[in-house]
Amino acid sequence: MTDSPVFVSESESAALVDDDLALAAAREAFLATAHGSTFPVVIGSSSTPGTRFTLKSGSAGDLVGVKIGSFWPDNTDLPRHSSTIVLLDPATGRLKAVVEAAAANAYRTAAADTLAVRTLARDDSRTLTVIGTGHQALHEARAVSRVRPIDRVLVVGRRADAARRFAADVTAATGLPAEAVDTRTGVAEADVLVTATTAREPLFDASWVRPGTHISAMGVDGPGKQELPAGIYDRAKLFCDLPEQSTTIGEFQHAPSAAPVALGAVLAGAAPGRTSPEDVTVFDSSGFALQDLTLAAALLHRRTAPGGTE
Numbered sequence: 001m002t003d004s005p006v007f008v009s010e011s012e013s014a015a016l017v018d019d020d021l022a023l024a025a026a027r028e029a030f031l032a033t034a035h036g037s038t039f040p041v042v043i044g045s046s047s048t049p050g051t052r053f054t055l056k057s058g059s060a061g062d063l064v065g066v067k068i069g070s071f072w073p074d075n076t077d078l079p080r081h082s083s084t085i086v087l088l089d090p091a092t093g094r095l096k097a098v099v100e101a102a103a104a105n106a107y108r109t110a111a112a113d114t115l116a117v118r119t120l121a122r123d124d125s126r127t128l129t130v131i132g133t134g135h136q137a138l139h140e141a142r143a144v145s146r147v148r149p150i151d152r153v154l155v156v157g158r159r160a161d162a163a164r165r166f167a168a169d170v171t172a173a174t175g176l177p178a179e180a181v182d183t184r185t186g187v188a189e190a191d192v193l194v195t196a197t198t199a200r201e202p203l204f205d206a207s208w209v210r211p212g213t214h215i216s217a218m219g220v221d222g223p224g225k226q227e228l229p230a231g232i233y234d235r236a237k238l239f240c241d242l243p244e245q246s247t248t249i250g251e252f253q254h255a256p257s258a259a260p261v262a263l264g265a266v267l268a269g270a271a272p273g274r275t276s277p278e279d280v281t282v283f284d285s286s287g288f289a290l291q292d293l294t295l296a297a298a299l300l301h302r303r304t305a306p307g308g309t310e
């Protein structure tokens with residue numbers, strides 16, 4: 001007789017997750033890319049126009065499973081985005097756990113950005129610019145400001161009113177002064193530049209980026225999406241989560257000759273990161289299954305630990 005599969009609801013995982021848990025899980029996932037396995041991403045849709053779901057699967061050690069991320073734009077009483085992680089028993093292939101993790105997924109994505117900034121950005125980085133004013137962008141601003149001495153946040157948005165509201169939200173969440181600015185000012189003054197949008201064309205001109213800037217491109221996870229100008233590639237050091245995925249569905253699909261370095265290799269000391277204060281560094285995050293599997297395992301562990309919800 002086998003144990004029944006565990007189910008963790010959205011409300012429960014949202015109560016369990018925090019920045020420290022997500023960051024530790026992300027580090028484990030990036031280091032696991034050296035010996036784990038990830039498989040091609042499957043992108044699908046329902047019969048309703050505009051819907052989209054992705055399946056990202058992988059395995060590492062005793063973690064085996066898949067993350068299903070969905071986007072249903074016409075949802076009104078329900079969130080448009082959802083994330084469900086399915087863990088399998090590595091010995092039998094039977095269902096081990098199902099974890100609803102839409103809120104936790106935002107922490108997971110921001111944790112990858114935190115790792116990249118902590119690894120690649122200059123130690124004296126003080127100005128953070130965020131392009132994008134959505135839910136994920138706020139998580140990015142909050143997470144990045146934890147690992148560098150950020151003392152101001154510049155916000156760039158398509159609409160001035162949304163950018164001003166988002167700047168107020170950043171200040172409320174981080175205690176840092178934040179202001180809405182035009183795109184050129186935001187890019188030119190950034191020490192750390194984070195893009196978190198659904199763009200399908202470059203958001204800025206490469207010539208606006210000053211030496212020493214670190215860029216985290218967080219929004220591209222499918223064919224045709226694009227946030228960065230192609231001109232940045234000739235003057236930047238390129239890093240990503242998974243090179244083969246980044247050049248297929250990530251930001252570097254627009255740099256077909258690029259040879260980005262896996263961030264996990266830098267974390268493991270197997271590859272160099274920033275080597276000069278003048279380097280422009282770019283990190284592309286398209287997201288990979290091991291991030292979700294390690295996150296689910298961490299949530300399950302916390303759930304059963306003393307003080308957890310079980």
